[in-house]
Amino acid sequence: MMSLKPRHVDFQETWANLKETVAGVVGLKAVDRIVWNTRFSDVYALCVAHPEPLADRLYDETRNFLEEHVASLLERVRGSTTLEQSDHNDGLLDRYVSAWREYSQGVAYLNSLYSYLNLQHVKRQKVSDAEIIYGTSATVSCPEQDARQLEVGELGLDIWERVLVRPLSAALTARIVSALHAARDAPPDPRHADIIRQAIQSTVHVRSFRVRSPLALYEQLVLEPFLQAAGEQHARTAAHLLQEGDVAHYMKHVLAGLEREVSLAQRYLPASSREAVRACYERAAVAAHLPALHADVDRLLAEASADDDDAPQRREDLSRMYQLVRPLGPAALRPLVDAALAHAQAHGHALLSSALQHHKDEVHIHFVEAILTLHGKYSKLFNEVFGGAQAFMGALDKACSAVVNSRSGEEACRAPELVARYCDWVLRRRPAAAPLTDVDDKLTAAIVVFKYIDDKDIFQKHYARALARRLIHQLSYSMEQEESMINRLKAACGYEFTNKLHRMFTDVAVSADLNAKFQQYLRDNDLTLNTGFFIQVLQAGAWPLGGPTAPLAPPAALERPAGLFEQFYRSAFSGRRLAWLHHLCTGELRVRYTPRVYHLTASTPQCALLLSLERRDATTLSEARAAAVLPEDSWERHVRPLLDIGLLLPGADPDELLLNLSFSCKRSKLRLCASPGHGAAASPPDPPQHRDDDRKMYLQAAIVRIMKQRKVLRHTELIQEVVQQARGSFAPSVAIIKKCIEALIDKQYLERAPGALDTYSYLA
Numbered sequence: 001m002m003s004l005k006p007r008h009v010d011f012q013e014t015w016a017n018l019k020e021t022v023a024g025v026v027g028l029k030a031v032d033r034i035v036w037n038t039r040f041s042d043v044y045a046l047c048v049a050h051p052e053p054l055a056d057r058l059y060d061e062t063r064n065f066l067e068e069h070v071a072s073l074l075e076r077v078r079g080s081t082t083l084e085q086s087d088h089n090d091g092l093l094d095r096y097v098s099a100w101r102e103y104s105q106g107v108a109y110l111n112s113l114y115s116y117l118n119l120q121h122v123k124r125q126k127v128s129d130a131e132i133i134y135g136t137s138a139t140v141s142c143p144e145q146d147a148r149q150l151e152v153g154e155l156g157l158d159i160w161e162r163v164l165v166r167p168l169s170a171a172l173t174a175r176i177v178s179a180l181h182a183a184r185d186a187p188p189d190p191r192h193a194d195i196i197r198q199a200i201q202s203t204v205h206v207r208s209f210r211v212r213s214p215l216a217l218y219e220q221l222v223l224e225p226f227l228q229a230a231g232e233q234h235a236r237t238a239a240h241l242l243q244e245g246d247v248a249h250y251m252k253h254v255l256a257g258l259e260r261e262v263s264l265a266q267r268y269l270p271a272s273s274r275e276a277v278r279a280c281y282e283r284a285a286v287a288a289h290l291p292a293l294h295a296d297v298d299r300l301l302a303e304a305s306a307d308d309d310d311a312p313q314r315r316e317d318l319s320r321m322y323q324l325v326r327p328l329g330p331a332a333l334r335p336l337v338d339a340a341l342a343h344a345q346a347h348g349h350a351l352l353s354s355a356l357q358h359h360k361d362e363v364h365i366h367f368v369e370a371i372l373t374l375h376g377k378y379s380k381l382f383n384e385v386f387g388g389a390q391a392f393m394g395a396l397d398k399a400c401s402a403v404v405n406s407r408s409g410e411e412a413c414r415a416p417e418l419v420a421r422y423c424d425w426v427l428r429r430r431p432a433a434a435p436l437t438d439v440d441d442k443l444t445a446a447i448v449v450f451k452y453i454d455d456k457d458i459f460q461k462h463y464a465r466a467l468a469r470r471l472i473h474q475l476s477y478s479m480e481q482e483e484s485m486i487n488r489l490k491a492a493c494g495y496e497f498t499n500k501l502h503r504m505f506t507d508v509a510v511s512a513d514l515n516a517k518f519q520q521y522l523r524d525n526d527l528t529l530n531t532g533f534f535i536q537v538l539q540a541g542a543w544p545l546g547g548p549t550a551p552l553a554p555p556a557a558l559e560r561p562a563g564l565f566e567q568f569y570r571s572a573f574s575g576r577r578l579a580w581l582h583h584l585c586t587g588e589l590r591v592r593y594t595p596r597v598y599h600l601t602a603s604t605p606q607c608a609l610l611l612s613l614e615r616r617d618a619t620t621l622s623e624a625r626a627a628a629v630l631p632e633d634s635w636e637r638h639v640r641p642l643l644d645i646g647l648l649l650p651g652a653d654p655d656e657l658l659l660n661l662s663f664s665c666k667r668s669k670l671r672l673c674a675s676p677g678h679g680a681a682a683s684p685p686d687p688p689q690h691r692d693d694d695r696k697m698y699l700q701a702a703i704v705r706i707m708k709q710r711k712v713l714r715h716t717e718l719i720q721e722v723v724q725q726a727r728g729s730f731a732p733s734v735a736i737i738k739k740c741i742e743a744l745i746d747k748q749y750l751e752r753a754p755g756a757l758d759t760y761s762y763l764a
Helices: 011-026 033-047 055-078 092-113 115-125 129-134 137-141 152-185 190-205 216-244 247-268 271-285 287-295 297-304 311-328 330-355 363-386 390-404 415-427 439-450 456-472 479-493 495-524 556-572 604-611 621-628 632-645 688-710 715-726 734-746
Strands: 586-591 598-603 618-620 648-650 656-659 669-671 712-714 750-752 759-762
Touching (some): 011 033, 011 055, 033 055, 033 092, 033 115, 055 092, 055 115, 055 152, 092 115, 092 152, 115 152, 152 190, 152 216, 152 247, 216 247, 247 271, 247 287, 247 311, 271 287, 271 311, 287 297, 287 330, 297 311, 311 330, 311 363, 330 363, 330 390, 363 390, 363 415, 415 456, 415 479, 439 479, 456 479, 456 495, 456 688, 479 495, 495 556, 556 604, 586 604, 604 621, 604 632, 621 632, 621 656, 632 648, 688 712, 688 715, 688 759, 715 734, 715 759, 734 750
Parallel strands (some): 598 669
Antiparallel strands (some): 618 656, 648 656, 712 759
């Protein structure tokens, strides 16, 4: 049993026995367990020897032995090889790796044998990692490379580097670099590949215990020389590829070379070096030839987006260019993004020009379909070629926005009106013979185009007018789809944008309930009507209707129901005033004087004219106009449909109208005038002055809201917040915002802060 008590030890005798075992351990010879345990006790005994520990002497003798042993290994590795040559097959690497395998394993075992020396002697003197990294006074007297601070295993590695690797550094570097270049072109057999890997790994492992620059030896001996030689070779290869073929040929082979280089690094080099290898290749083979790549972008984009047999091949070429250029950073990628933007924008303008040449009744359909074609085509192209990268999808958004908001000359942008007309076309009720089965998809498509519109406030006005006509005249394809579209608009622009649209729906629902209550009121008071009567009560502030364009006296058949409803409404609600909008009213009449019964839906003036012929077959236009109190120009619009359809015939006198007693039509239901005009284009757009006034009021309200919350704000910050708030409706200019600020200062909502002219204060 080993005694733990310090005692006198004969160093020479103990070291002689220990040295024999150390030689066996580092030479990977078999050591009996009893001998191993005895030598372990000898190390302990020397470290705690009495009267003076012999640990330093043991450490020095062990270091001397390892230096002599590694020197002998150096001669073995050198052999008869001429070090100046660089042939990796001359056997030097094989001998080096064989010696390294033996020595590194032996030193690891030796470190275990000297574990007590490492624990009690070395670690007490060892400088901490923090002191090495950040530096203290201790590091001055005890630098990191001081052998006294190295454990025996670390000492062995340090001696391997100093005694064997440094003298062979040039020879090892030449052979490793040569072997790597050969492995790039033709992978070696598994045994030789393992030799290369272990030779490289030895330069990493030998300094792995170092806190500072653990990869310095590997970088000096392997990585830097390899990258220098590889960069020169890559540059020569790339220049040759460009000379012998076109850019497509060059990109195909360069991309294959990049994959080969990365694969080489993965097989032989540490993971930390792979990015350096990739960067070296990209710098030599790609960055040096960027002008040639950029010069071919426009051609590739044009051919990749064409609808011909060569397009798939050009898309592959464009994808290769993107893969090569992307790692070089935004500056290298910018010409591709700019070219993609310009190409998509030019194609969009061509599509738009063709769409706007169609008949005015269909131009809104072709406009939206053109934008969708542009968006769909280039979304697919950019996803396929560029992997849907944000830079290119952003370029597509800019191109679509530029096309959608384009205008010719001084004309206003037509996109808000056309998209609103498209939505109206989708949401309108259709004859049974012409249903629209993909309403939901078309509304989703409309939102795609809508998001690119800058003047969303103009769209909102057109859409509100069209929605009002659909709701009043019951022309909606589906109320569920109407609400779905408004919810889509709300998701895109917020509640404020769709507030009035929601109120319009509320009025329709309330009107239905109001009519039910009116019928109950009639029953409760034993009142009856000799005609059907349905009324809609609409809030003046929510509906974009305006007042009647001319005075109108309703038909006598409607006077009593209208009077009774006014009585009912005044009894139910106090303080509200009803204004009759007869120009928006329609009536349903039955034609019984013909062999076949027809159902007519007509405007109020048309109903008045037809009812005047209920007991006679002819009338004069002047009589009917005087009875209805309408001017001549308004009557022309209402009489013309009756003449066109054949219900009325002109008499011998230009002022005379005759009832067509032999009227005949294939349809039994006729709609003479469903609305003042057909489609959203019927309402004239607001004059630019009105639009600007509305926007100024919107901006002034936004400024007041912001300043009421912030109290004091600098000019630039106020401008930014106003632009942010208005973005959902329109894109305001800085000039108009400044005018609004000046107007609010004049109205004493704001004032310039004393001593700071670029700062505003809110006046409560």
